[in-house]
Amino acid sequence: MGISYYVLLEGSDEQRLNLVHQHGPCSPLHHKKNLSHKQILINDQSRVDWIHRQISSSTFKQQGKLQDSLASATIPARSGSSLNVGNYIVSIGIGTPRRDFSVVFDTGSDVTWIQCKPCVDYCHPQEDQLFDPLQSSTYANISCGSPYCSQLSSDGCSASGCLYSVRYGDGSYTVGFFAQDTLTLTPSNVVPNFRFGCGENNKGLFGGTAGLLGLGGDTTSLVSQAYQKFGGVFSYCIPPTISSTGYLAFGSSSTTTNVKYTPMLTDPDTPTFYFLNLVAISVGGQNLPIPPAVFSTAGTIIDSGTVITRLPPDAYSALRSAFRQKMSGYKSAPAMELFDTCYDFTGYNNITIPPVALQFDGGVTVKLDLSGILYFPSMSQSQACLAFAGNNDSNSIAILGNTQQRTFNVVYDISREVIGFSPGGC
Template sequence: MANSLLISLLQIYLLFLSFSTCALGLAKFYVVDLHDLTSKNVCSPPKDMEKIKSVKPTLKIVDRQGPCSTLHPAEKLSPEQILSNDQSRVDSIHHRVSAIAGKGTTSGPLSPSQITAQSGFSYGLGNYIVHVGIGTPSKTLTLEFDTGSDVTWIQCKPCQTYCYKQQEPIFDPSQSSTFMNVSCNSTPCNDVSGNFCEGSSCLYGVKYGDQSYTVGYYAEDTLTLTPDMIQKFRFGCGQNNKGKGIFGEIAGLLGLGPSSESFVSQTSDKYQRVFSYCLPPVSSSTGYLNFGSNSDTSNTNRTPMKPGPFYYYLTMTGLSVADKTLPISPTVFSKPGTIIDSGTVITRLPPDAYQALKSAFRENMTQYKMAQSYSILDTCYDFTGFDNVTIPSVGVQFENNVSLDLDSNGILYPISNTQACLAFAGNSDPNDMGIFGNVQQSTFNVVYDIPKGEIGFSPDAC
């Protein structure tokens, strides 16, 4: 009996050591309850809500398919559909970046003659939504927010050709006392790339890589982010919008990209081009989106960031598995570069970097049965019979010695109750841009400080 007790205590002690993160350099592992990787049927609040509420304005972020959402899609998207759309978004980001580098034609807002012939970037399935008010009196609308998009747009009556189904009533400009069309040849109209005119009115058109599109008037009205009101905010008032099912029942999109027409640029006097968010780890919990210089609610580790055409660029320098740095040359990351994107789901790595990550992860997971590849994910496991699994930590390093230990939800992507995959994918071309996706960003307070040229990260924020 004594020997059995001694053996048990020894096993516990060794287990404790395996999870230790002390300076001895021991391997780092997580014990993960598989039930924590999947969404629940009940909405749970974020951590430290009082601290979050102290920053104004604060918008609640929810996954549009989860129990915290007010949307009620007829059919929820499967993991395969989400990953397939994610790949479409990544393909179009790569195409767009190549176009910027002079390797192809540019894309973005399009004229009516172009809109049937060219594709812009993919709308994707970032899944995260917020609620804002538009007009006077204010009408609450559900928008997806996206750091990879610039033009904010909503559906507007009378929807000359087609409007997809949305949760709230479609915005009626005639019912707002502060609505105005942006005039053609004005500076705001000229700032919208690919602008065109109908009489004296400025029009816009955006077509996404999945063939979804929005076309309409470029307009201005009051935007309400309780308690703040932004006068004469410019946005697309969509008259012809086709979502092919992926828009769900949202009313439109809040563009947080770096270009002049984005929300971030339009509100620079008020919020100093600073914002932060925390993406929830599962669809049954909530996060937040804050604006202003007080968005950094805790000490953050900051890495240099450069706002470029359409995206926010940063420098990834390395990866670690089980707290051991992988032998990857920094040039593997620096040659193609990396963007951070709230609308891309799975982080994309250069082929050599992904191969090193995959190999090291598999070496630390030999106690589990591998499953077939699933969509874009090729390191998958069958956890049938397990309630808890032990997985190695995964770290991502950025310039300025910033190292992020990912949450377990940022390491494994659940496919079912018994199957999960490593939540990373490799690019097919070493010259393709790397993308730091939203699964890996989850639970971090991510601060975009554009005047300082920095992005900050602090863990366990939601």
């Protein structure tokens, strides 16, 4: 008998964007071939290596200001990956008249982009038709002299306007015109003159999506551009399985009364990423003997695009040891890629998994869902691995990945400089 850990979401909010797994049955993308779990984890490590390079020499600090949010919108979200399998996708509208596109949503990226006609050199295969700027009455290229062009981390210029270029951790890239057009999140929530990349040369592991929705903290992201509309507040819930649906929401209505908040930390050298203080880990209700300096030396970010949480080596070693001790009654299975703590549950009708909780600054305890503790590499669910990995270097940033965020309503409130968690979001 397989191990079931499905969570049903009762009711819906018409303002929410649906969020689904890119390869799940609810996805609008029809894949002929899904990536193997091995390739998923290889791509995930590439993203982690890129993040580590981005912030290896920076220091972060806390900032704060208070402002009420002004509007709200919510969109359903579905599951996807390091830009191909472990990430999640939502549908947005671009242009006038509106055209809908399935895009990866990513808190570790700023520039939103979609593939556009004409593709000068290469466009990766996608399910949606390419966006045609000539068919939108509200489309316009950003001029080279515009201050918006200078906000790009990598820009150029042509006779037709400002050029952008983004390269991701797994080697994927997009290049094209930096432009503006109407962004439609829901019929009642529209962002006019939204600046995005109109990609004419795009290559990599984008898994049939039309592009990416950037939710990072820098000036070019949707969060920054729509700050006045949504007050710098957004939230999401990543579903527990690829057959479940979560959501992506904007504005004050995306929060709930039982959200527990921890301080959001920022790094002026890498404004894209959202930092927070991980201070302890418990297994079976017992805090692990991890010195506070282990967490404070490395620091921690939360990232929707990283699949598996990475911990400082000493912290992971303590977690692994305690988990193995609690699971000593079950048959071990061979290690798999990132995972060195795996089990064979063949023949078991029921198993008992020790609870794992992450503790953050401000007294916030996040008790992980089963889907955030064990990673099942096959549909049979007979083999499972502890869904964490250790960094090679004690100074490398820890990353709270999307597997451990499953089923929580995760709230980002930039105006108050806090990140919140509430259980049972989806």
